[in-house]
Amino acid sequence: MFQQARWDEPVIFKLGSKGRRGCSLPQVEAEVSKLANRVVDELPKAMKRKMPPNLPELSEVEVVRHFTRLSQMNYSVDLGFYPLGSCTMKYNPKIDDLLAGATGISELHPNQNESTVQGILEIMYTLSRWLAEITGTAEVSLQPSAGAHGELLGVLIMRACHKFNGDAEMRTELIVPDSAHGTNPASGTMAGFRIVVVPSNRNGCVDLKALKTAVSEHTAGLMLTNPNTLGIFEEDIAEIAETVHSVGGLLYYDGANLNAIMGKVRPGDMGFDIVHINIHKTFGTPHGGGGPGAGPIGVSRELAKFLPIPQIAYEEKRKRYFLDYDKPESIGKIRGFYGNVAVLLRAYAYILSLGAEGLEEAAEISVLNANYLVKKLREIRGFELPYAEKRPRKHECVFTAKPIFKERGVRAMDIAKRILDYGMHSPTTYFPLIVDEALMIEPTESAEKEELDRFVDVLKKVSSEAYSNPDLLKTAPYNTTVTRLDEAKASHPKTMALSWRMHQKRNVIKDASP
Amino acid sequence: MMQQIGIKSIDELYADVPKKFQLKKKLNLPKSMSEHEVREHVEALLRKNKSCRDMPSFLGAGCWLHHVPAAVDNIVQRTEFSTSYTPYQPEISQGMLQAMFEYQSMICELTAMDVANSSMYDWASALGEAVRMATRINNRTEVVVPKLIHPERYATLQTYVEPLKLQIKSVSYNPETGLLNLENLKHQISEKTAAVYIENPSYLGFVETQVEEIAEITHDKDALFIVGIDPTSLGVLKPPGEYDTDIVVGEGQPLGNHLNYGGPLLGLFACRDEMELIRQMPGRVIGMTTTMSGDKTGFCMALQTREQHIRRERATSNICTNEALCAVASAAYLALLGPQGLRELGEIIMMKTRYAMQELAKIKGVKAPLFKSSHFKEFTLNFGKTGKTVRTLNQTLLKRYGILGGKNISREFPELGQTALYCVTELHSKTDIDQLVQALRNVLGRKR
Numbered sequence: 025m026f027q028q029a030r031w032d033e034p035v036i037f038k039l040g041s042k043g044r045r046g047c048s049l050p051q052v053e054a055e056v057s058k059l060a061n062r063v064v065d066e067l068p069k070a071m072k073r074k075m076p077p078n079l080p081e082l083s084e085v086e087v088v089r090h091f092t093r094l095s096q097m098n099y100s101v102d103l104g105f106y107p108l109g110s111c112t113m114k115y116n117p118k119i120d121d122l123l124a125g126a127t128g129i130s131e132l133h134p135n136q137n138e139s140t141v142q143g144i145l146e147i148m149y150t151l152s153r154w155l156a157e158i159t160g161t162a163e164v165s166l167q168p169s170a171g172a173h174g175e176l177l178g179v180l181i182m183r184a185c186h187k188f189n190g191d192a193e194m195r196t197e198l199i200v201p202d203s204a205h206g207t208n209p210a211s212g213t214m215a216g217f218r219i220v221v222v223p224s225n226r227n228g229c230v231d232l233k234a235l236k237t238a239v240s241e242h243t244a245g246l247m248l249t250n251p252n253t254l255g256i257f258e259e260d261i262a263e264i265a266e267t268v269h270s271v272g273g274l275l276y277y278d279g280a281n282l283n284a285i286m287g288k289v290r291p292g293d294m295g296f297d298i299v300h301i302n303i304h305k306t307f308g309t310p311h312g313g314g315g316p317g318a319g320p321i322g323v324s325r326e327l328a329k330f331l332p333i334p335q336i337a338y339e340e341k342r343k344r345y346f347l348d349y350d351k352p353e354s355i356g357k358i359r360g361f362y363g364n365v366a367v368l369l370r371a372y373a374y375i376l377s378l379g380a381e382g383l384e385e386a387a388e389i390s391v392l393n394a395n396y397l398v399k400k401l402r403e404i405r406g407f408e409l410p411y412a413e414k415r416p417r418k419h420e421c422v423f424t425a426k427p428i429f430k431e432r433g434v435r436a437m438d439i440a441k442r443i444l445d446y447g448m449h450s451p452t453t454y455f456p457l458i459v460d461e462a463l464m465i466e467p468t469e470s471a472e473k474e475e476l477d478r479f480v481d482v483l484k485k486v487s488s489e490a491y492s493n494p495d496l497l498k499t500a501p502y503n504t505t506v507t508r509l510d511e512a513k514a515s516h517p518k519t520m521a522l523s524w525r526m527h528q529k530r531n532v533i534k535d536a537s538p
Numbered sequence: 539m540m541q542q543i544g545i546k547s548i549d550e551l552y553a554d555v556p557k558k559f560q561l562k563k564k565l566n567l568p569k570s571m572s573e574h575e576v577r578e579h580v581e582a583l584l585r586k587n588k589s590c591r592d593m594p595s596f597l598g599a600g601c602w603l604h605h606v607p608a609a610v611d612n613i614v615q616r617t618e619f620s621t622s623y624t625p626y627q628p629e630i631s632q633g634m635l636q637a638m639f640e641y642q643s644m645i646c647e648l649t650a651m652d653v654a655n656s657s658m659y660d661w662a663s664a665l666g667e668a669v670r671m672a673t674r675i676n677n678r679t680e681v682v683v684p685k686l687i688h689p690e691r692y693a694t695l696q697t698y699v700e701p702l703k704l705q706i707k708s709v710s711y712n713p714e715t716g717l718l719n720l721e722n723l724k725h726q727i728s729e730k731t732a733a734v735y736i737e738n739p740s741y742l743g744f745v746e747t748q749v750e751e752i753a754e755i756t757h758d759k760d761a762l763f764i765v766g767i768d769p770t771s772l773g774v775l776k777p778p779g780e781y782d783t784d785i786v787v788g789e790g791q792p793l794g795n796h797l798n799y800g801g802p803l804l805g806l807f808a809c810r811d812e813m814e815l816i817r818q819m820p821g822r823v824i825g826m827t828t829t830m831s832g833d834k835t836g837f838c839m840a841l842q843t844r845e846q847h848i849r850r851e852r853a854t855s856n857i858c859t860n861e862a863l864c865a866v867a868s869a870a871y872l873a874l875l876g877p878q879g880l881r882e883l884g885e886i887i888m889m890k891t892r893y894a895m896q897e898l899a900k901i902k903g904v905k906a907p908l909f910k911s912s913h914f915k916e917f918t919l920n921f922g923k924t925g926k927t928v929r930t931l932n933q934t935l936l937k938r939y940g941i942l943g944g945k946n947i948s949r950e951f952p953e954l955g956q957t958a959l960y961c962v963t964e965l966h967s968k969t970d971i972d973q974l975v976q977a978l979r980n981v982l983g984r985k986r
């Protein structure tokens with residue numbers, strides 16, 4: 025049986041001892057210190073720090089052991105199967121990490137003279153062209169730091185386009201399907217739009233009739249992911265695009281599910297005007313426990329002028345890459361500098377490793393794996409496949425555990441927790457919102473058949489446990505670093521402890537660590 | 539597998555993609571390469587770059603060259619951290635959650651604030667989010683910023699608040715000291731002001747000392763006080779939590795993260811322990827809790843009801859993926875330095891900065907710095923009386939001496955004339971600085 029590490033590791037503030045240090049700093053030359061040793065004393069009193077910060081005092085080995093122990097209490101792709109739907113937890117090739125560690129990128133300053141950074145500019149320029157090819161768009165900006173950041177930029181470009189055409193005041197509505205990722209409506213609101221939700225039809229796809237009623241001269245655009253969050257391809261995409269375009273709206277492609285269609289079909293060809301790409305999903309860069317990622321966006325030729333400054337460009341005459349700030353219609357900046365370059369470099373190496381055929385194969389196998397799971401999991405008692413059960417899924421599938429809930433009172437969350445006990449990460453739960461007791465499963469192309477079969481076996485066991493001993497699931501997990509946590513306590517105003525100092529001040533949460 | 543699914547070809551799984559959209563040709567991308575070929579290819583490209591390890595660099599301006607302890611790199615390279623996702627299942631993700639809680643806690647200690655989130659993309663976007671947060675709290679329509687703000691941060695702020703139709707007002711500065719013109723601040727602030735923002739140290743490196751007055755003027759109008767910081771300064775400079783700051787933003791990159799050509803960076807975000815503020819905070823935040831049985835401490839994401847996956851269009855922000863691994867690097871960095879190390883870091887930086895300013899100021903026609911104030915890590919170098927432009931000087935420094943001069947800010951702030959922003963950290967040796975001084979003397983034709 026699986027057993028995750030349990031180190032009983034205290035919060036770092038409880039470790040170490042006064043006066044201890046884990047890092048030495050370069051010495052100050054005598055001539056410098058002689059001249060300047062009073063410089064801190066000369067700081068105006070109003071701005072001098074009186075009390076040193078209450079940071080822990082540890083030796084190097086103590087710090088390394090602490091974080092190594094913490095790392096052992098953390099599940100990851102390198103430890104096992106991670107079928108978290110919508111997150112594309114594929115394997116992250118090690119060569120990409122190795123290359124990103126080179127000083128030829130890690131020690132480059134963003135304001136260096138362009139003549140000293142031609143290599144990295146070439147990598148970024150080429151990557152942007154490849155991403156344009158993969159998505160079927162005209163121009164790509166690499167700047168957004170994450171998918172949601174790309175969404176924000178995308179809807180701001182939508183807004184800028186309508187403003188440019190003089191009808192921004194009128195186009196105040198952004199349409200999203202009820203199955204959309206939460207980021208879509210959140211991004212739309214940030215860009216000042218009113219969100220209009222369209223329902224899904226019986227097949228889990230956008231209800232065309234409802235969409236046709238929803239669009240009007242007030243429509244700024246539609247945000248859609250295709251395949252959608254159920255893993256189903258929106259086969260009416262041509263009509264959807266036409267409906268939105270016919271009223272002057274723009275079509276936004278949420279790239280979270282791009283992995284399913286690389287080399288098979290391109291968002292730009294389907295009529296999408298703006299596309300974001302989750303580099304950390306589709307192009308194999310590590311998720312880092314929540315980041316950094318990268319969320320480039322591609323746009324049609326008409327919208328390219330609105331992309332943020334600078335764009336990375338190539339001047340044929342002088343055979344040089346440069347940062348192009350000469351974009352008068354640009355929406356401006358969405359962050360400092362040019363994007364998460366160390367992440368983008370990994371994606372460059374990833375695409376180079378796979379090539380056109382490899383990317384297509386990755387898409388195909390991710391889809392094959394998901395459909396294999398559909399077939400196998402449908403045979404398990406208590407799990408049902410909602411919506412269009414005859415249609416193939418793409419890279420992911422969504423099951424409902426409603427029968428188990430109805431019959432035994434066991435929730436999807438309980439099932440997810442029990443899966444952890446078998447040494448696997450659980451699927452995404454309770455999403456999309458249109459499925460009750462949802463378990464959203466994305467195996468990716470990285471899973472071998474044996475791995476998929478193991479997962480199926482685990483779900484079989486969990487199902488039979490749910491029927492024979494439901495209470496076992498309701499307090500799972502047992503084999504993880506900690507047993508089930510009281511998440512409500514962490515968010516309750518009375519028990520909230522969001523930092524060590526807040527914890528010490530309030531002292532409501534019992535700290536049982538050594 | 540295909541047999542089990544009941545298909546003969548994988549194409550059948552794509553049969554529902556309308557024919558006219560199915561890609562008829564292969565993508566126009568290079569052919570796949572072996573691992574060795576990829577390595578050769580990418581390394582050849584990277585060799586075309588000259589890095590700040592190959593030549594002395596005096597560039598800063600929001601992305602700073604500092605020592606990254608080997609232990610920090612080693613910790614973040616552990617793939618148990620790097621290949622994990624956002625800790626949605628906390629029981630199996632305690633390592634990352636505890637590391638992020640410790641990061642938040644150390645940022646709180648450093649800034650003397652109560653609550654920090656687990657990161658934003660960078661300083662600029664954190665500022666945009668902070669101002670949006672202020673408007674959610676007080677429903678006001680203007681924000682006041684210093685004129686001497688980092689232009690990229692200003693531009694990012696503009697982008698973030700444009701949909702709110704928020705007006706940004708700039709406060710002038712004292713031409714002698716660079717400090718905020720308080721009379722002008724009083725003139726610009728009003729009942730419409732959602733927040734007043736300052737940077738400390740400022741974009742141009744000088745330390746703003748009138749912080750208590752600014753906080754008072756701000757709070758007199760019931761506006762929120764937002765302060766942007768460089769955390770490496772907080773071993774020596776008073777933390778914003780001690781001068782009545784409501785929201786702190788800043789750049790965490792210098793705490794154990796490499797330059798990486800400007801990304802990833804690490805947006806710091808902290809606020810006071812007040813429910814009104816905490817509820818409106820953007821981003822993920824990790825909290826301490828216990829197991830259901832109450833016998834063990836643990837960590838999980840807290841206050842998720844503010845976030846997009848629950849609150850959708852009413853979320854405080856759309857941010858989800860952030861810079862978590864960079865935050866872990868910063869936690870490890872701060873733990874290695876400790877309070878003494880951080881103080882020492884600040885002292886070394888200030889001493890070396892002072893030395894550089896003094897030596898450069900000896901060159902005839904050169905003014906270093908432009909403002910009579912205390913400086914931390916960065917300072918202005920004005921070439922007005924030399925008749926040379928920063929542009930040509932920097933080109934010559936690079937070509938002839940292999941030195942990356944400071945950032946040219948002549949176009950960002952034309953009223954400051956031919957001025958560059960120079961950055962000196964603990965990594966600049968006396969030799970580096972002396973070399974720069976000698977090179978400038980030579981270029982400007984000034985003898986010792």
